[in-house]
Amino acid sequence: MMQVSVPVPAPSYDPQPLLSIRGVKASYGHIAALKGINLDIFEGEIVSLIGANGAGKSTLMMTICGSPQANAGEILYCGRNIEKLPTHEISRLAIAQSPEGRRIFPRMTVYENLQMGTVVVDQQYFEEDVERVCTIFPRLKERLHQRGGTLSGGEQQMLAIARALISRPKLLLLDEPSLGLAPLVVKQIFNTIRDLNRRDGMTVFLVEQNAYHALKLAHRGYVMVNGLITMSGTGQELLENEQVRAAYLEGGAH
Structure with a gap:
């Protein structure tokens, strides 16, 4: 177990x-x-x-x-x-949601997906927040300029959670x-x-x-x-x- x-x-x-x-x-x-x-x-x-x-x-x-x-x-x-x-x-x-099935944007890069998390907040702290979520999920830092659709299932889930965290919920x-x-x-x-x-x-x-x-x-x-x-x-x-x-x-x- x-x-x-x-x-x-x-x-x-x-x-x-x-x-x-x-x-x-x-x-x-x-x-x-x-x-x-x-x-x-x-x-x-x-x-x-x-x-x-x-x-x-x-x-x-x-x-x-x-x-x-x-x-x-x-x-x-x-x-x-x-x-x-x-x-x-x-x-x-x-309030931020990481939805069932992840629902990332497969043709966008990891970085662009994270930008979508700023739609409801001020983008002033975006770069700082990217560093923060990449510390939480180091794998994303290695994939920042890679298209979301090419990530593994686990990496896509990390991205979905990171995108939610970008909005500082x-x-x-x-x-x-x-x-x-x-x-x-x-x-x-x-x-x-x-x-x-x-x-x-x-x-x-x-x-x-x-x-x-x-x-x-x-x-x-x-x-x-x-x-x-x-x-x-x-x-x-x-x-x-x-x-x-x-x-x-x-x-x-x-």
Whole structure:
């Protein structure tokens, strides 16, 4: 069994969540994808959302970013309602997403992809931020002038996360960062997430099918089934829960 370094120390929570989701529903046409989600993320913590494929995890993350928009409920960020804001306005509130499937620009160079992360922020610190993300992901420094489409899957994932970090987010949304990657690269990605949280105080909302790694890393976690949150607790509590183990951890999931 592959371990992901040491557990992340628990942060101290402010009374008000950084992100609070209350009764959120969202749909695609007549198909209900989210059926009344309640979830909190406090500043300085890592929160993991696990569940089977098709449970609605990615839809929740996209709904936070305004596409699709919630058709019921509230999404409060820093105490402000954002559920009806367009995506480009939400991205200006220091919320950045590394989406499922990476979605880099394959014909652009690594450097040009990183420039796309500055669309919502002042470019004054871009060169400084490029140095910063290349310190986090040294492989990208070697590939700065290489087209994104020629990178390996792991390198593309590093680029997707780095592009999100370029915008200097207060809340980092990561959707399936381990998907399709080799075990050693998965370990590197999860260690990087841990370091961003411990060293920089980055608040992270992590959507993952790899339940073991996600819960091992998380301060707290939620379980989603068919568009509903069915369970929550600390990462360790969920790792030890018999139902979670049977559904998501048995049979070599870790």
